[in-house]
Every structure is written in C-alpha cells, then in structure tokens.
Amino acid sequence: MNMRRLFAIVLKEMRQMRRDRITLAMIVGIPVMQLVLFGYAINLNLRGLETGVADQANTAASRAVVMDMVATGVIKPTHSANTPQELMTLLRAGEISLGVVIPPDFERRRFDGREAVQVLVDGSDTVVQSAAVQLSQLPLDTTNAGSTNAGGTNSGNASASTPRMPQVSVVAFYNPERRSAINIVPGLIGVILTMTMVLFTGVAIVRERERGNMELLIATPVSRSELMIGKVLPYAVIGLVQTTVVLLLGVWLFDVPVRGSVLDVYIAAVLLILANLTLGLLISTKAQSQFQAMQMTFFVFLPSILLSGFMFPFAGMPRVVQWLAELLPLTHFLRLIRGVMLRGADLFALWPDVLALVAFTTIMMTLAIMRFRKRLD
C-alpha cells in the first residue's frame, strides 16, 4: 500500500465528485427528502380514521366509551348508524374504515364481564387493523372489546382481567403522541446510508469501466487494494455528512432525542458506512454496466428496508426470515442506533451487532479485492 497512490485516487474521486452536480445534489437531497417523507407523510400510527358508531345502548356509560375512543385520536366519528348491518354496508362502500358497535344490553354485558363493545374493521388494511387492536386494548372499565374481520368476533380475553378503574385515554410514556418520527429518524440514517453508499460505490468502478478509464488504470502500477480503498474513503466522508444532515434535521424538525453519546452514534454510522461501501464495491466488480449496478443495489435495498426491522418489527418475522435479516448490515445498525439514540445505551453493551458489522465489512472487502482483476479478461 503506497500512501501517495492511495491519496491520488482519493483526490481524483473528490475532484470528479465536485464536478458531478447530480451526485452532489443527491448527497444532501436524498436525506432531506426521505426525512421529510418518512417524518411527515408516512405515518404508520394512524390517526383520524373515519368511523361509524352504532350506539344501540345510548346510555351515559356507552357515550363515555365512545368519547374515550375519540379522545385517543385514532378514530374520528363521521357516521352514526342504528344497526351493525348499516355499519357493514358503510364499511363495504369504503365510507368508513372502522365501525364501533355498542349493543342494547351494553350495561348488562359489562356487568357480566362479557364482550360489551364490538369494533368492526376493514381488515384489508393491516395498519388499520392494528389501530383497531389498539382501540380494543383500551381499559374500558370491565368492558371487553373484540375486533372482528368480516363480522366474526373473537373474545377479548386480554382485557377481561383489566382492573376496575376510571376510563382513561392511552398514555405512552416516551412517545405520548405516538409519533413515528421518533422511531423512524434513527432508522432513517441507516436506510439513507444503505441506499446511497451501496449505490455510489456500486456505480464507481463500473463507471470507470464504461468510460474506458479502467484500461488506463490497470496499465499503471496502482494496486487492487489502493484502488478499492481509495474509492471507498471519499464516500465514507459523504456518509458522515449525510448522517449529520439527518441527525440535525431530526432533532430540529422532530425533536428526536439523542439519549446516548453522539460519538457512539457516529461510530455506529461509520460501521454501517463501511459495510455498505464494501458491499457496493463487490457489486461493482460483478456488474457489467451502471444500470446493472443500480439494479443490484435495489436488490439489496428492498430486503434491507423490509426485513431489518425498519418498517416492521423484527420479532414478528418467521425464524428463517430473521436469519436472512441477520445478514443485512441495516438490521444490526438499527439495533445499535435505536439503542444509542432512544435508550441511551452504549456500544459496548451492544457488542454483538458491532462485531457483526465489522465482520461483514471485512468479508466484503476481501471478496471485492479478490474478485477485482488487473486484467481485461
């Protein structure tokens, strides 16, 4: 490894990047766009679901139950009906997403500890369904609530043992407004780094090949590792810039807390950046064109978003999928960054994930250097 040659490649990459306006715009543009999209537009905790209410009991107690549900902010009563059948018609027509049925014998059922409130839900949207489940877990005195799909009921045995207490709205301690931004922003650092870092390096070597520069490079004394490392370093700096952009915007726009040390946040980011850059390099040695490199990037990006625990809870996945997810750098990064930022953990406590990222980087870099030949055939 010759430092002068390595530095020459880093300098060349940075000079080229400086003149590549689209890439420059992407460096800052992608984090800002994604942060705003995920932070504001994509909200996995639904609020203000259009709801029809059939309060057949119409007592003070039944009206109080409805008021409690409205108070959670999850439902917004838009229709009232006399019978469950009317609600089902509205549901089928798409006028409402939820129906709340309070039967005429509500008081009696509540007293007996039987199901007293029924929530009808448009089960075709799982997110709405989970919102209904949230509703059913409201501590409704001794009231049971069951959620149904297509009219079938299931017994609300979870809330059967709810202690007798005044009906209150849901209070979440760390995230009282149930804002997903708090959970999403730290994860978003990982998603953005996965997308841009793999893409940038995935394209980096293929581009040299497409433009004919590779033939010049391999005819010079540049070694494989100098070329590979020299290509990775400038992008690592960019990754840190992106991390900073997301962190600052997250704190500024969404009041996302950083409960652990900022240094740990950056160390975790560097670990993910290196893992992704080396993965990108490996893609680059395989892809024949920039287009292919982009496709392969997407091939990695999609499972990362879906399986890492960024969008759906890791614990809910089948065992096999969990094993698969363990192979993705983003999975480990999410555990690190959520641990550090939200729970105030330090990296030592999270060492298995640190180790996983280091191992991933080492393997990818070795494979990339081995695969890259200083030959044209």
Place this chain on the structure above:
Amino acid sequence: MATHNTPVIRARGLTKRFGTLVAVDDVDLTVPRANVYGFLGPNGSGKSTTIRMLCGLLTPSAGEIEVLGLKIPEQADALRLRIGYMTQKFSLFEDLSVRENLEFLAAVQGLSKSRAKQRIDELVAQYHFEDRQKQLAGTMSGGQKQRLALAGAVIHEPELLFLDEPTSAVDPESRRDFWEKLFDLADAGTTILVSTHYMDEAERCHRIAILDRGTLVADGTPAELTAALAGRTVEVAAAQPRRAQQTLVAVPGVLSVAQIGNSLRVLSADDGDTEVHIREALSQAGLQAEVTASQPNLEDVFVSATRGRGRTDEARQEQAA
C-alpha cells in the same frame, strides 16, 4: 538489464482465443530497442489484442512473451512501472482538467511531489498546454486529447511505449505533430510500438509488422518489404480508366487495381510476366493504354500481404464495383 542488442519485446507463438474466435493466431514478434515499430492492419486484425497481451492486460491463450526481460503475464506488475500505454479510446478522465489528469498519473506512477511538479511543467510546455492547464480534458479536440494522453503515458519516462491507434481520430496536421513527438521520444531512447491503419504513418516506422485476421503476414523494415515487391507493380495510363480497370481485374495474377486520378496502379502476384498479360488483355479489349513499371510502396505491400490470402475474389468484386 537488457543490453542494446537484445530485443525489447520477444513473443513466440502468441495466440488469443475469445470463445471460438481466434483473435491472434500464432504470432512471432521481435522488437529491437529504441525503434519505432509499427503495427499495421485493418480493423479487427488483432492489433489491439496483441498490444494488450504484450502489456500484460490480457492473458494469452498460448505462447510466450518476454518484455524488457520480464516474463509476461507473470511479471506484469514489475513491467507496469517501466512501460507507458496509450489506449485506443481516450482513457484519461474527461471530468478532470489537463493538469489534474497529469497530477493523478504522476502520483500513481510514483513520482515524488517535487519531481511531479517539475515533470508536469516540462510536459505542459513540451506538449503546448500552457494556456489549457485548467481546461477539462473532455472539452478538448481529438488532437489535443491525444497529445494529453501521450503526455500522460510518458510522464514517468518509460523505456517502452505502447500506442494503440493513437491518431485514428485526429486531423492530418495534428497527426504530423504527434509523430514528431514520437521521434523525439525514440531519439531519447524510448522504444515505441504503435499500431495504425494509415500507410503514411507506417512508412515512417523503423520496422513494421502487418497483421491480417490475427496472423502476422509481413514483418521487416519498410524498405525491405517494398523491395520484395520489385517488378510486381505497374502503372497504366489509359484514356478510359474505368473500362481499363474492369478489364484488368479479370486478368489472372492481378491482385488489385486502384485508380489514381487518370491512371491505374496494378499490383500483381509473384509470377514474373504479369506485365505481358496486362498488355495483352488491354489490346484484346481494344483499349489505348501506356504501361510503365513503377516503384512498389507500402500500400502495395499491405495489399499483397492481406489480399494474397484467399481474399482475391472478394477484392476483385470490390474493385469492379
């Protein structure tokens, strides 16, 4: 270290196959030191493939190569420090300036910072880039790009320079300048292997090798090669050159008939009395013509080397068309 007498490049039985295609077929080459050695051949004749094998960029399917005393491709890494290579397609960075490109190459070739600065200043002056140092390489003309590529290829003062069709996209004046630079380099002791499909360029080389469909069909100094064709070229001044041409391509032993202005240049196979056949054919056709012997040139060498190999019919059709 090789002495002045040992050749710089020695290749034996060099062969390269891509799948079923034989791009280079059993080529033997010897390139002496401090020479401009030309590689002449039509497109697709295996010139680039041969050059790439000689610099260790491609692995030969068969054959032995020794360049600057190193076994190739095994010792290609050591060779890279001592050669310069200029690709057929411009391969410097179009989004870097002239100076940035040279700085990059200087660093990559291991020049120290102070030496690099000195050498770049030298090259900028020599290759006339004084007022273009900050211009992006991609915005320059074909001739300027080639000049820059050559400057980049010699930045570390290599002993041996490979140039793959360096002037294919360059105007005649730039080509002449470019060749002046090559002779300066050869004069300073650099051995140059240059491929081309221009006859006038081949004519200027110390030695040339002609490749045709992967096979070496001629090898020698231009004077040797043309001398070998003595007596086989005639000039025919005819009143009706097109008709005369149609008549002559049908004459047995005639390899090619090229019209130059009002006269025809006829190259014949090596059977001694073609001139007689030509006169007979012309008088039989009732054409007035004057037949004179003429000096063979490299184009004749090229045509006889490439057309003599079963392509005669094809060539005739081309000529007659």
